[in-house]
Amino acid sequence: MKLVRFGPMGQEKPGVLDEDGRLRDLSGVVADIDAETLSSEGLAKLAKRALKRLPLVGGNPRLGCPVASVGKLIGIGLNYADHAAETGLPEPKEPVVFLKATSCIQGPNDPIVLPKGSTHTDWEVELAVVIGTLARHVSKREALSHVAGYTIVNDVSERQFQMARGGTWDKGKGCDTFGPIGPWLVTRDEVPQPQKLDLWLAVNGVRMQASNTRHMIFSVAELVSHVSQFMSLHPGDVIATGTPAGVGMGRHEDGKPSPRFLRKGDVLTLGVAGLGEQRAEVMAYPR
Template sequence: MKLVRYGKKGDEKPGMIDADGVLRDLSGHVKDIDGAHLGDAVLHALSKVKPDHLPEVKGNPRLGACVGNIGKFLCIGLNYSDHAAETGAAIPEHPILFFKANSAIVGPNDDVIMPRGSTHTDWEVELGVVIGKQCKYVSEANALDYVAGYCVVNDVSERHFQTQLTGQWTKGKSCDTFGPTGPWLVTRDEVDDVQNLAMSLDVNGKRMQTGNTNTMIFTVAQIIEHLSGLMTLYPGDVITTGTPPGVGMGIKPEPVYLKKGDVMELTIEGLGTQRQTVGEDA
């Protein structure tokens, strides 16, 4: 299934994308697409709903983040071998973890707003993993059983804030609008091999990132095993899993960063496409 949330920010309704790409309203079957409704039992019940029996949503409504009331927004850094190479960084021994503030979360096509003083805002297409049931100390072998589904995330980053303001990467990752999530949550049964998904990102129509989840240093299952050994993961937690090469800071001979009016378009195979226009804070 492809599950969505649509409508005005803060007042989104649950929906489903049918086989023809038509948005259908799910309000009669579930209150929201959030942690309380991501368990196997609820998803199984929703899978039995016939899409053509659901009301069609007319027009072109805004899509919100595909998961509501996200609990933890956990991010893994330097998790693609080819991206680590372009930045000159050593391959990490363990997954690098940082957090993105929930106030960064926006819909997949909402504007990305650069904060005051930003000169180094960058793009990062990433695979998002949505936890469907509580897990602690899970093994790599059964880790994917705890996943509700997958989505596209743009881990927008202000590199100066991230590396020069002293402290953790979170400073450059948590600015408002720096976490576009969606367009939809694709349930795990529809993703045959999460470690073989093509991904790309364009800026103003120019291809900047091309990659595949098969170059991850730590697989999705290994990441869940590692994180669940550190903390309990709850339904509705989102994990972003790193980005392939082609980020602005890695461009030679001079890095390239976003500016007002730029348009980012990013896609992961089978998970949909995001499109954001860049603005700046007044």
């Protein structure tokens, strides 16, 4: 199933895409795409519903984050060897884990607003994992059984805040609008091989990132297991699994560094195979 949340910001309703890709209203069936819905039992009940009997949603409504009330938005750094190389950093011996503030979360097509004083805002397309059942000290073998499904995260990052302002990476990772998620949550049964997904990102139609999740240093199962050793993973928690090469910070031309950061008016488009696409315009911080 492809689960969505649609409607004005803060007033989203649960929905689902039917076999023909049409949006149908789930609000008469579940309260939201929340912990109860994302549980194995909740998803099993939904799978038995006759989707074509649900009300169609007309027009082209805004899509919100497909998960209600995300408890934790967990980032994984340097999880593709080519991205680690372009940043000049060594491949990690174990996953690099950080947190993005949940206040940065927004819909997949909402505008990205450059933070006040920003000069180095960058992009990162990532496969994201949505937890469905409590995971605490789980093994790699059992890790995927705790996954409800998958979606897309653009791990927008202000590199100067992240690298040059002291402390942890979090300063450059959790700015408002820096966590577009969606468009859909695709349930685990429709993504049997999460390590075989193409992902890409373009700025103003120019392809910047293109890779496949098989190039991850640490697999989805390894990441869920690893993170669960340090914190409990609850239903609705989201893990962004890292980005491949092609970020603005790492760009080169003629063998020389030529970084390119986001500017007002830029349009980002990105996607992961089978999980949909995002499109976001970049806006300046309001005066």
